[in-house]
Every structure is written in structure tokens, then in C-alpha cells.
Amino acid sequence: MHCYSGMPDAKPSPTETAVDTAFMQAALDEARASATRGEIPIGALIVSRGQIIARAGNRTIMDTDPTAHAEIVALREAALRLGNYRLIDTTMYVTIEPCAMCAGALIQARVARLVYGADDRRAGAVRSHFSILSHDALNHRVQVTTGILAEECLGLLRDFFLTRR
Numbered sequence: 829m830h831c832y833s834g835m836p837d838a839k840p841s842p843t844e845t846a847v848d849t850a851f852m853q854a855a856l857d858e859a860r861a862s863a864t865r866g867e868i869p870i871g872a873l874i875v876s877r878g879q880i881i882a883r884a885g886n887r888t889i890m891d892t893d894p895t896a897h898a899e900i901v902a903l904r905e906a907a908l909r910l911g912n913y914r915l916i917d918t919t920m921y922v923t924i925e926p927c928a929m930c931a932g933a934l935i936q937a938r939v940a941r942l943v944y945g946a947d948d949r950r951a952g953a954v955r956s957h958f959s960i961l962s963h964d965a966l967n968h969r970v971q972v973t974t975g976i977l978a979e980e981c982l983g984l985l986r987d988f989f990l991t992r993r
């Protein structure tokens with residue numbers, strides 16, 4: 829597990845880790861539901877004050893929408909639910925490292941914290957290829973915790989693509 833926000837690493841408390849693991853399990857449930865619809869199995873949720881306010885899986889095929897990544901769908905749902913496009917003091921949980929589009933949307937929404945399962949060596953824009961969420965030129969920083977249930981998140985993706993080949 830790795831935590832960062834452009835500052836020195838801070839170790840999460842055991843309580844924070846347990847909470848993160850429980851919410852990541854819920855994100856994995858969304859990812860599994862996506863897989864049953866034939867979508868790439870990525871799941872996301874938005875948490876505010878300890879409550880899930882939005883949950884989503886990938887919907888790009890179902891919606892015929894290249895922007896319907898799990899993160900974007902969850903951000904849209906949370907904004908509607910809160911009645912505000914700024915999702916201050918929220919946390920996003922997502923099974924895989926966000927791409928550049930989704931990382932940019934987290935900045936625009938002013939999400940306070942991102943927790944993700946596995947790095948995305950192909951398109952990750954949080955730390956694998958870019959550092960969008962901690963870039964000095966941007967006006968908002970997002971605290972990031974990685975590696976929560978990483979093996980389970982990766983395994984779900986691996987199994988999905990193995991059945992497609």
C-alpha cells in the first residue's frame with residue numbers, strides 16, 4: 829500500500845485501512861457487475877462522510893459513450909445527488925488507476941482523496957505514466973492511497989481478458 833499527495837508518505841492507520849478495504853470490496857462488486865454486462869470490469873464509488881453516495885461500473889459499450897468510464901459515471905451521479913459539481917470532502921474508490929481523462933475529472937470535481945486498487949501500466953495517469961493529481965501547475969491536489977486489494981483488482985481484469993482471447 830502506498831499513500832501520497834505530493835508530500836512525504838504517511839502510513840494509513842489500521843482503521844483507515846480496514847475502511848478502505850471495505851469500500852474497495854464494494855467497488856469490486858461494481859466491477860464484477862460490469863463484467864457480466866460485457867464491459868471491462870472496473871468499478872468506482874464516491875464516499876462522503878462514511879456513506880456511499882454514488883457507485884458505478886464501466887458503461888462505455890452499454891451507453892455507446894467513450895467517456896462512460898466507471899469514475900466519470902460515479903462522479904456524475906455524486907454531483908447530481910449532492911446538487912453540486914464540486915465534490916469537496918469526498919473520496920473516490922476505484923479498482924484500477926484512473927486514466928488521464930478520469931484523473932482530470934477528479935481535479936475538476938475537487939475530490940479530496942482517491943483510493944485505487946491496482947496500478948494501470950498501460951494508461952494510468954496518477955503515477956504509472958503521469959502525476960496529474962499532484963501536478964504543480966494545477967490548482968487542486970488529491971490525496972492518493974494505492975494498493976488496496978490490488979491483487980484481486982488485477983485478477984478480475986486478467987480473468988476478464990483471458991476469457992476474451
